[in-house]
Amino acid sequence: MNIIECKNLTKEYLSGENTVVALNDVSLEFEKGEFCAITGPSGSGKSTFLHVLSSLENATSGEVIYNNESLKNYNDNQLSILRRRRFGFVFQAYNLVEELTGYENILLPIMLDKKKPDEEYLNKIIDILGIEDRLSHLPSALSGGQQQRIAIARALANKPSILFADEPTGNLDGKSGREVLSLLKYVSKELGVTLILVTHDLHVAEQADRVIRIEDGAVVEDSKSNQ
Numbered sequence: 019m020n021i022i023e024c025k026n027l028t029k030e031y032l033s034g035e036n037t038v039v040a041l042n043d044v045s046l047e048f049e050k051g052e053f054c055a056i057t058g059p060s061g062s063g064k065s066t067f068l069h070v071l072s073s074l075e076n077a078t079s080g081e082v083i084y085n086n087e088s089l090k091n092y093n094d095n096q097l098s099i100l101r102r103r104r105f106g107f108v109f110q111a112y113n114l115v116e117e118l119t120g121y122e123n124i125l126l127p128i129m130l131d132k133k134k135p136d137e138e139y140l141n142k143i144i145d146i147l148g149i150e151d152r153l154s155h156l157p158s159a160l161s162g163g164q165q166q167r168i169a170i171a172r173a174l175a176n177k178p179s180i181l182f183a184d185e186p187t188g189n190l191d192g193k194s195g196r197e198v199l200s201l202l203k204y205v206s207k208e209l210g211v212t213l214i215l216v217t218h219d220l221h222v223a224e225q226a227d228r229v230i231r232i233e234d235g236a237v238v239e240d241s242k243s244n245q
């Protein structure tokens with residue numbers, strides 16, 4: 019079953035007098051629970067793809083279909099509720115709130131949604147990510163790898179169906195990066211969360227079930243179609 023798909027997605031940016039075609043007629047389908055890496059050289063359109071697929075940015079043309087429903091009919095408010103409740107985001111920068119402890123950062127999306135935390139579920143994520151003893155620390159007292167683990171827990175707090183990750187290991191040293199990647203992979207499989215991850219790093223991409231390569235805004239390779 020497809021959890022999300024896109025049809026003929028195109029994204030153009032105006033850059034001075036010129037139009038940059040960052041995404042050129044991309045059509046893809048993602049199955050529920052799969053771990054897919056989007057790879058390609060710098061400037062090829064990977065981040066743009068992630069942003070448009072996850073409705074952080076509007077497409078110039080084409081459409082995104084989530085759970086068999088086109089997002090074309092969603093207004094901005096409906097899109098932001100969808101992102102808050104059904105999607106989780108992990109970026110290269112951890113984007114933690116510096117004044118809040120690790121645990122408060124993790125709770126933030128639940129609080130913003132005015133929901134009650136599911137303690138049992140949160141404890142399970144915290145346990146898998148190995149951050150029990152980091153919860154009362156402020157981000158400034160945590161290493162990069164620890165901050166990213168808190169950011170992953172925060173992204174999972176609202177029980178999303180899709181986790182979008184943009185170069186999540188990009189700021190980490192090799193060892194911490196590998197640990198964070200294997201945790202991301204493990205936690206998404208354990209929870210059945212679809213993981214769509216952008217990386218220029220082929221060592222990262224080879225951990226995925228499926229690798230899609232983008233060049234000049236277009237899909238040039240999809241390991242799924244080789245199977």
Ligand code: ADP
Pocket residue numbers: 031032033038039040058059060061062063064065066067
């Ligand atoms: P990648 O993530 O593969 O490095 P991006 O998606 O960031 O690539 O960028 C794809 C292309 O779109 C690049 O040529 C980039 O300069 C351009 N681009 C991205 N964002 C913007 C923007 N906000 N305004 C203008 N051009 C942009």
